[in-house]
Amino acid sequence: MEWRDQGILLSSRRHGETSAIIEVFTPQQGRHAGVVRGGTSRKIAPILQPGAQLDVTWRARLEDHIGAFTVEPVRSRAAVAMGGRLALAGLNAVTGLLGFCLPEREPHLSLYQRTEQLLDLLGQEEIWPLAYLRWEMALLEELGHGLDLSQCAVTGAQDGLIYVSPKSGRAVSREGAGDWASRLLPLPDVLRGVGEAHDAEVAQAFQTTGYFLEAHLAAGLGTRPLPEARARFVEAFSRSL
DSSP states (O other): OOEEEEEEEEEEEETTTEEEEEEEETTEEEEEEEETTTTTTTTTTTOOOOOOOEEEEEOOSSSTTTOEEEEEEEEEOOHHHHTTTHHHHHHHHEEEHHHHHHHHHHHHHHHHHHHHHHHHTTTTTTTTTHHHHHHHHHHHTTTTTTHHHHHHTTTTSSSSEEEEETTTBBEEEHHHGGGGGGGEEEEOOOGOOOOOOOOOHHHHHHHHHHHHHHIIIIIIHHHOOHHHHHHHHHHHHHHHH
């Protein structure tokens, strides 16, 4: 068995004396793991940094084997990520969430393309948090937990939408909320793609997407909590306001 693709490195860990096991997210093969022989060497180890764009070839005797990768660097994002605390926290949040929630060997082309575009914005702190928020919403959508914010789930109105139902992920208006308002999640305009997307609104929106990542996406995968890297990014962003 053999295939070749280009992908984003999600993680790398030592394997034995000189090798490493890596996970990459590729457009055609999805999240895929394999062994890199000599992955701890001075030549290869610097290449295997989370977020790196790699050209990878995977080989195995049988399809269900872990297999072995040969890797060639395409683009490193390490320098940009290390250039600022928010950039590094954001990169770790993206790679951590993908490694956590993506099923193995299942392609998600649209999400891959959005992820590559997002990571290419690293270091542009004036626009990156909003782009990351949009990416989280796309991640929820891709994995079957998308939010429907087009109209009120109770009245059908398209105006005055200020809440999200934590159960259905649908928008709720002030009128439709009634006595249930205290049990609903906030719906800042930025989540619907309207308004000026101020940083304070983006921070509030992270509360809502975070709820669905934890209570819907993570819960559907079992009892594992979300990677701490996501909370660290949100905290770093909130402190910067």
